[in-house]
Amino acid sequence: MDIRPLQAHEPLPMDLLLEADPSESLVRAYCKSGWCMIGEQGGAIVGVYVLCALSPEIVEIKNVAVAENFRGLGYGRQLLQHALSEAARRKFEIVEIGTGNSSLDQLALYQKCGFRMHAIDPDFFRRNYPEPIMENGIECRDMIKLRYTEGF
Numbered sequence: 001m002d003i004r005p006l007q008a009h010e011p012l013p014m015d016l017l018l019e020a021d022p023s024e025s026l027v028r029a030y031c032k033s034g035w036c037m038i039g040e041q042g043g044a045i046v047g048v049y050v051l052c053a054l055s056p057e058i059v060e061i062k063n064v065a066v067a068e069n070f071r072g073l074g075y076g077r078q079l080l081q082h083a084l085s086e087a088a089r090r091k092f093e094i095v096e097i098g099t100g101n102s103s104l105d106q107l108a109l110y111q112k113c114g115f116r117m118h119a120i121d122p123d124f125f126r127r128n129y130p131e132p133i134m135e136n137g138i139e140c141r142d143m144i145k146l147r148y149t150e151g152f
Contacts, residue, residue: 001046001075003082006036013038016048020065023129030062037086039066039079046070047079051086059092080113084148095148100125100133100140107144115146 006012017027030052039047049064061083066075087095097115099106111117124143125133133140 001039001041001078003037003039003047003079006038006048010038012036013045013048016045016065016067017050017063019068020063022131022133026128027063034062035086037079037082039075039082041070041075047075049079049083051083051090053092054096057093059087059090059095061095061097064097076109077113080109084113084151088151093149096145097148098124098143098145100135101142101144102133102135102138102140103144104136107146110146113148114150115148117144118147119145121145 012028012031014024014027017031018024021027031050034050034052036048036050038045039049045067047064047066047070050062052060052062054060061080064076064079064083066079084095095115096118097110098121099110101120121143123141125140
């Protein structure tokens with residue numbers, strides 16, 4: 001997979017971004033202020049991630065998504081590893097990522113990639129999204145925040 005910055009003239013891969021975050025207004029806002037990176041394989045967009053600076057030392061991966069027919073093939077791990085390299089290249093010291101309490105596969109992947117649980121924001125999804133989000137038979141209520149600090 002080749003990973004590159006989304007160019008200014010290119011449209012956001014909104015369908016893919018909305019798979020990781022159902023709020024189009026939030027996605028548009030953080031894509032505007034962050035760096036959107038596209039993963040391509042054979043000319044097709046297979047993944048995306050967005051980095052946003054929170055401070056001069058901390059950057060957050062706001063969105064990471066892999067197209068459904070490419071899941072389970074290691075693309076998510078490649079995107080995360082690229083995001084960590086990009087954060088280091090930009091001289092950040094800490095990389096944060098958040099996911100819902102019901103996002104079991106994502107929680108496992110992030111920890112396998114070296115992220116450690118850092119904080120919980122109770123009822124984040126109830127406060128920030130108008131409709132309940134269900135995943136794995138669990139209501140997504142709390143934001144689990146993880147951090148990566150190794151190797152920076």
